[in-house]
Amino acid sequence: MAxxxxxxxPQSEDFxxxxxxxxxxxxxxxxxxxxxxxxxxxxxxxxxxLLQHELDRRIKDTGHENAYFPLLIPESYLRREAAHVEGxxxxxAVVTHAGGKELEEPLIVRPTSETVIGEMxxxxxSSHRDLPLLLNQWANVVRWELRPRMFLRTTEFLWQExxxxxxxxxxxxxxxxxxxxxxxxxxxxxxxxxxxxxxxTAGERFAGAERTFTVEGMMRDGKAxxxxxxxxxxxxxxxxxxxxxxxDTGRLEPCHTTSWGMSTRMVGGVIMTHGDDKGLVxxxxxxxxxxxxxxxxxxxxxxxxxxxARELAARLxxxxxxxxxxxxxxxxxxxxxxxxxxxxxxxxxxxxxxxxASGTALMSRRLGDEGKQPIPLxxxxxxxxxxxxxxxxxxxxxxxxxxxTHTRVADGWEAFAGAVASGWALALHCGDPACEAEIKTRxxxxxxxxxxxxxxxxxxxxxxxxxxxxxxxVIFGRAY
Amino acid sequence: MAxxxxxxxPQSEDFxxxxxxxxxxxxxxxxxxxxxxxxxxxxxxxxxxLLQHELDRRIKDTGHENAYFPLLIPESYLRREAAHVEGxxxxxAVVTHAGGKELEEPLIVRPTSETVIGEMxxxxxSSHRDLPLLLNQWANVVRWELRPRMFLRTTEFLWQExxxxxxxxxxxxxxxxxxxxxxxxxxxxxxxxxxxxxxxTAGERFAGAERTFTVEGMMRDGKAxxxxxxxxxxxxxxxxxxxxxxxDTGRLEPCHTTSWGMSTRMVGGVIMTHGDDKGLVxxxxxxxxxxxxxxxxxxxxxxxxxxxARELAARLxxxxxxxxxxxxxxxxxxxxxxxxxxxxxxxxxxxxxxxxASGTALMSRRLGDEGKQPIPLxxxxxxxxxxxxxxxxxxxxxxxxxxxTHTRVADGWEAFAGAVASGWALALHCGDPACEAEIKTRxxxxxxxxxxxxxxxxxxxxxxxxxxxxxxxVIFGRAY
Ligand SMILES: [Zn+2]
Ligand SMILES: [Zn+2]
Numbered sequence: 001m002a003x004x005x006x007x008x009x010p011q012s013e014d015f016x017x018x019x020x021x022x023x024x025x026x027x028x029x030x031x032x033x034x035x036x037x038x039x040x041x042x043x044x045x046x047x048x049x050l051l052q053h054e055l056d057r058r059i060k061d062t063g064h065e066n067a068y069f070p071l072l073i074p075e076s077y078l079r080r081e082a083a084h085v086e087g088x089x090x091x092x093a094v095v096t097h098a099g100g101k102e103l104e105e106p107l108i109v110r111p112t113s114e115t116v117i118g119e120m121x122x123x124x125x126s127s128h129r130d131l132p133l134l135l136n137q138w139a140n141v142v143r144w145e146l147r148p149r150m151f152l153r154t155t156e157f158l159w160q161e162x163x164x165x166x167x168x169x170x171x172x173x174x175x176x177x178x179x180x181x182x183x184x185x186x187x188x189x190x191x192x193x194x195x196x197x198x199x200x201t202a203g204e205r206f207a208g209a210e211r212t213f214t215v216e217g218m219m220r221d222g223k224a225x226x227x228x229x230x231x232x233x234x235x236x237x238x239x240x241x242x243x244x245x246x247x248d249t250g251r252l253e254p255c256h257t258t259s260w261g262m263s264t265r266m267v268g269g270v271i272m273t274h275g276d277d278k279g280l281v282x283x284x285x286x287x288x289x290x291x292x293x294x295x296x297x298x299x300x301x302x303x304x305x306x307x308x309a310r311e312l313a314a315r316l317x318x319x320x321x322x323x324x325x326x327x328x329x330x331x332x333x334x335x336x337x338x339x340x341x342x343x344x345x346x347x348x349x350x351x352x353x354x355x356x357a358s359g360t361a362l363m364s365r366r367l368g369d370e371g372k373q374p375i376p377l378x379x380x381x382x383x384x385x386x387x388x389x390x391x392x393x394x395x396x397x398x399x400x401x402x403x404x405t406h407t408r409v410a411d412g413w414e415a416f417a418g419a420v421a422s423g424w425a426l427a428l429h430c431g432d433p434a435c436e437a438e439i440k441t442r443x444x445x446x447x448x449x450x451x452x453x454x455x456x457x458x459x460x461x462x463x464x465x466x467x468x469x470x471x472x473x474v475i476f477g478r479a480y
Numbered sequence: 481m482a483x484x485x486x487x488x489x490p491q492s493e494d495f496x497x498x499x500x501x502x503x504x505x506x507x508x509x510x511x512x513x514x515x516x517x518x519x520x521x522x523x524x525x526x527x528x529x530l531l532q533h534e535l536d537r538r539i540k541d542t543g544h545e546n547a548y549f550p551l552l553i554p555e556s557y558l559r560r561e562a563a564h565v566e567g568x569x570x571x572x573a574v575v576t577h578a579g580g581k582e583l584e585e586p587l588i589v590r591p592t593s594e595t596v597i598g599e600m601x602x603x604x605x606s607s608h609r610d611l612p613l614l615l616n617q618w619a620n621v622v623r624w625e626l627r628p629r630m631f632l633r634t635t636e637f638l639w640q641e642x643x644x645x646x647x648x649x650x651x652x653x654x655x656x657x658x659x660x661x662x663x664x665x666x667x668x669x670x671x672x673x674x675x676x677x678x679x680x681t682a683g684e685r686f687a688g689a690e691r692t693f694t695v696e697g698m699m700r701d702g703k704a705x706x707x708x709x710x711x712x713x714x715x716x717x718x719x720x721x722x723x724x725x726x727x728d729t730g731r732l733e734p735c736h737t738t739s740w741g742m743s744t745r746m747v748g749g750v751i752m753t754h755g756d757d758k759g760l761v762x763x764x765x766x767x768x769x770x771x772x773x774x775x776x777x778x779x780x781x782x783x784x785x786x787x788x789a790r791e792l793a794a795r796l797x798x799x800x801x802x803x804x805x806x807x808x809x810x811x812x813x814x815x816x817x818x819x820x821x822x823x824x825x826x827x828x829x830x831x832x833x834x835x836x837a838s839g840t841a842l843m844s845r846r847l848g849d850e851g852k853q854p855i856p857l858x859x860x861x862x863x864x865x866x867x868x869x870x871x872x873x874x875x876x877x878x879x880x881x882x883x884x885t886h887t888r889v890a891d892g893w894e895a896f897a898g899a900v901a902s903g904w905a906l907a908l909h910c911g912d913p914a915c916e917a918e919i920k921t922r923x924x925x926x927x928x929x930x931x932x933x934x935x936x937x938x939x940x941x942x943x944x945x946x947x948x949x950x951x952x953x954v955i956f957g958r959a960y
Binding site for chain 2: 107
């Protein structure tokens with residue numbers, strides 16, 4: 001298939017190739033030198049910053065405070081909670097030498113900060129008055145990846161990790177669900193990803209957690225992306241790290257803790273939820289450039305349209321719109337149009353001599369049936385916030401429809417296998433890990449979550465016929 | 481000396497003890513488990529976030545884009561620039577094992593990102609149209625510290641590192657000075673630190689740089705704190721990493737690069753520039769709480785003043801003021817007052833039953849001669865931004881006066897030795913590194929910088945009598 005310099009392999013032909021080529025050609029990220037690492041280029045990093053800003057605001061508004069804990073953790077810390085060390089051991093990067101010497105105790109490059117935060121919480125908490133302790137950290141973490149995929153599975157990634165301590169199970173569970181709610185909201189209202197919040201089955205729980213919750217998004221190949229997780233740790237970490245408080249009756253009690261994280265993986269989620277054969281499609285709330293203005297013309301006319309484009313960009317910026325002028329006059333208009341389509345800019349404005357003469361710009365949205373429309377220059381700054389909000393809402397509707405048409409209630413094995421081949425199955429399951437494993441072997445599908453708002457359902461397990469375990473249907477799908 | 485639970489060793493008695501105790505008692509930071517590492521607690525981290533926000537905005541406004549480069553760098557990268565590897569080798573932390581195996585090539589935990597960014601720049605730059613390339617990264621870096629001091633010298637610290645590539649020396653030098661200007665501005669206008677911008681002498685240059693510039697702040701013990709640096713690398717890194725471009729005449733040329741950084745060390749600078757025997761004094765622009773309201777009273781009156789305090793806080797927040805209500809009714813008013821003095825809150829408002837009856841709050845500033853003043857509750861939200869701006873300006877004036885009264889023009893050795901014992905000396909120097917070393921041996925003072933705006937001066941070197949080298953006086957001082 002012939003493709004110009006901008007083109008990427010069509011999504012329908014090879015989703016994986018499409019993704020990899022797009023990440024590189026849209027200048028979101030490049031490979032780093034060490035195995036599985038990633039360089040996040042300015043276009044990709046700005047997208048992450050915009051997401052981060054929206055999430056950080058919500059984390060602060062709900063009473064959490066940001067702090068920063070060390071990157072390097074003594075190896076012995078990880079050993080204190082048995083399930084935790086077992087879950088992470090194969091993925092650890094280990095510092096054995098520093099300051100020109102071999103260290104007495106190796107240091108682990110944090111794969112997550114539960115252990116060091118647990119140690120500090122035990123110092124900071126003594127009375128029930130110190131609770132709840134609501135902390136969050138923005139940080140890089142390292143988990144050695146044998147099969148890296150940019151943004152989805154990288155040896156180093158960026159994330160926030162919330163860590164909280166509470167006086168009782170009830171408070172800690174409310175916190176766990178609050179964090180899950182923040183993730184659901186940010187995914188939906190910022191990334192236009194209609195994720196499904198639910199609980200993980202036992203086999204998919206976080207190492208050391210009593211309950212793990214997730215928000216699962218559907219990508220355009222029908223696979224699921226775990227887009228954020230929230231864990232109720234019970235008193236496991238509190239007991240391993242002596243996180244205790246004196247209650248108002250004077251008794252020493254272990255705290256109940258939670259942890260929850262969302263990462264740069266979300267950038268991959270945005271790419272795969274909205275992108276198409278032409279490239280990225282960015283939700284306006286996360287688009288580094290919400291509007292690109294392409295001035296057109298030669299010679300003197302080029303100068304006039306460029307000046308008008310700059311003036312228009314300044315007026316759009318004053319109206320709170322992230323506008324960018326593509327002044328690369330050495331490139332043809334067609335080349336530049338394709339380039340911004342590939343990079344997923346929501347709205348393009350063409351500004352040629354004729355447009356200028358009629359006091360309009362020719363507007364095209366990245367997706368939708370509207371085609372090119374002339375819009376008066378005078379009204380553009382006033383209209384644009386609404387146009388962008390409409391586009392944002394359109395993307396969420398489109399992704400929701402896609403998710404719903406690719407999710408099927410599946411009773412019986414054939415219906416199930418068919419559903420998970422192209423999307424998600426809503427199925428009854430016995431809850432037996434061995435049965436889960438057999439399903440995975442046969443179809444590559446795993447239980448993504450028991451959705452929070454699923455209606456009650458009972459009956460035989462879709463594979464083994466034993467009675468269903470969760471009182472409702474489970475979402476199964478292939479996953480990243 | 482008797483001190484209550486809040487007290488810290490007086491600054492005048494033992495500056496170093498004062499600093500260490502204050503960092504801990506004001507809950508800015510705690511020691512981390514690995515040698516020289518630091519846990520930045522919410523109060524300290526918020527201060528850093530506020531500084532970061534102000535600096536990031538200026539970095540973006542001057543055309544730089546944020547990106548993110550990997551934490552782990554192949555050892556061979558560091559060896560490519562000879563001065564660079566020599567400068568950093570003793571401080572490196574080395575990952576030798578990952579994913580359960582010994583690595584073929586060890587990975588260095590970045591001490592700075594010149595090398596990996598150099599490698600990527602060589603991929604991204606081909607034509608003069610790709611220049612200038614203006615990148616910035618917010619990141620953690622690790623440099624093994626044998627004598628750690630919280631915020632000032634820690635094994636891991638947080639910073640931004642700007643890295644830019646240009647077509648010529650002139651552009652790169654303009655960039656180097658632009659970054660230095662941003663640091664001067666942020667220190668002065670945000671941290672109320674009247675830093676002096678200047679150039680480092682050859683012996684104090686960054687490993688691999690052709691010219692190194694610095695902003696130096698004076699702490700209240702008369703010592704200097706290097707608060708930000710900006711380096712012109714010439715073509716050293718460009719040649720080591722093949723960062724080349726094709727000029728408009730078709731010739732292949734090496735780029736000229738720069739790098740510049742400001743770090744969490746600035747938090748230490750704020751502590752030591754403004755703090756006093758009672759504790760921290762925070763510039764309003766960086767204070768996590770700009771105003772603390774302390775409701776006073778017992779029983780029913782306590783409920784009334786607490787309700788009024790919350791209402792006042794809401795009105796202050798609506799006016800853009802970071803206001804906090806201290807509702808710890810189990811603690812005495814005096815204890816709470818001392819606590820917020822220790823933690824450096826710029827403005828305290830007491831709200832007792834009598835204040836409430838008269839429709840006022842009793843205002844105290846953290847420093848200054850105004851004492852306690854009743855202010856009408858109705859006008860507080862309108863007045864507070866101005867009150868805070870005045871306090872911010874007062875701190876800058878106070879620090880400038882302190883710096884100027886502790887800086888002396890020193891001709892002759894005795895005047896010099898006296899000046900650097902309690903502050904800075906403005907002295908003529910021959911520029912010979914051996915003479916610099918002898919001065920350091922005798923007085924512990926080093927050349928902090930050749931100030932940019934120093935008037936022309938010539939004459940004999942203050943120590944050896946050889947002719948002065950820089951055409952102006954050099955600032956000497958003891959340093960952190
Ligand atoms: Zn079954
Ligand atoms: Zn000399």
